[in-house]
Amino acid sequence: MIADQGTPRRIGAVILRHWYLIAGSWPRFLDLTYWPMVQMILWGFIQTFLSRQSSYFAQAGGILLGGVMLWDVLFRGQIGLAISFFEEVYSRNLGHLLATPLRIGEYITALTIVSAIRTFVGLFPATLAAIWFFGFSLYSLGLSLGVFFFSLIAFGWSIGLFVAGLVLRYGLGAESFAWAVIFALAPLCGVYYPTTILPNWVQAVSAIVPASYIFNGMRAILVDHIVRLDFMLIAAGLNVVWFALGIASFLIFHTQARDRGMLLQLGE
């Protein structure tokens, strides 16, 4: 992306477009916060039940709640980026946007910022409610929480860019991938269990998924009270590769869409 003086303004314009959309529709706003809250309450009760049955869960208070809320960072980050892109496709606005001076790199940057805002708005009330209902504060993870948040959302963006690119190239028929892809990766991430319980060959695949280091790192803090910097660094390195692949796939699909005349045809 070649930035110029107009870059922040153009990025701001795309963010403003999504802000208008969310702020002007209370069902959309509610939708952002509803599922994280429901998930938190469900897993909070499961956690409460298991802590009475198992010494492991009794000692490691919050690993399920922490897992579900951090999983939501990844999930919301991915879906937030993909949905923000789909909004342009649903409204047949993509042709208008891409025929302005807005550059693709600026558009991707704007989508990541919108995704971060959506994720924060959706999850913040759930994190506060978890303290109120179950006495578990995600903020007890300390500074590591910031690293976990950024690492997970960056991985979500990588997947989101790939999915958005698929829709750009193949149309809305590929939309269902947005919901499916991330769940295919969930078993590899070790959200609720250490990845060491996975079969060896699955562990090898899990080792290239940045989120697996984050969830293992979270358990290291909550169970063993150890901050695993090595996990954070490996996750960061893997994220650089995954994000580069996400951007590359979006750019390749965008070029193919231009070649096939898809940019003016996409829509409901």
Place this chain on the structure above:
Amino acid sequence: MDAIIQSEPNRNEGARSVAIRVDALTKRYRDIVAVDSISFAVDTGSFTALLGGNGAGKTTTIAMLLGLVRPTAGRIEVLGKDIAHSAKEVLAQMNFQSPYADLPRRLTVRQNLAIYARLYAVAHPRERIELLAKELDLKALLDRPLGELSAGQRTRAGLAKAFINRPALVLLDEPTASLDPDTADWVRAFLSRYASEANATFLIASHNMLEVERLCDCVLMMREGLIVDRGSPEALIEKYGRKTLEEVFLDVARKGARKEEART
């Protein structure tokens, strides 16, 4: 006119200013040739019409001028710059309206225009939006969501977006298709006024022959991806020995249909 007139760029451009210069522009989708090595030049400050039946290649040509479709071959120069290398720089001085692109319907007209004003770096966007709302009779609609408007009102909102950045070049695909005759008439007056005030260039794809006759200095007749004829509306009417441009259009379109029948 029996033979298809091959597309040739106007070689007598001399010192006149050219807003669009297209040379051997081609677009193929696998074995379908949507645009077949067309060449043309559009003078600065002129109104040029792209006429042709469905599938003639008009929309593909406009999409290539906007950078939304990548040409298979050929060169496009817009406002003196090669669009393959300076697309974003050129797009800042252009704008378009097309039935293939909508504005977000959940946003109000004002919100939509404010977003595009930012994207195009419009100075004093509020004043610009107010002025366009006045010109296009949108004042009472500015704070209503686009989805609540009629098709004609949405077309006018789309036109406001197409002029938000005071473009030097405007590409319009069926600009008055969903407007009642009265509204279409004053929209055409708005387009003429804007063209004379801003010395802007217009390239219009339209099926409304009266509109083309009234607005356009030059017509490019397209069929099966080729420019099969060109000239002023009056010259074409005279050349084909017809009374109206619509009759000329039908001659050109049906000639293509007859050729297709002969082939099969």
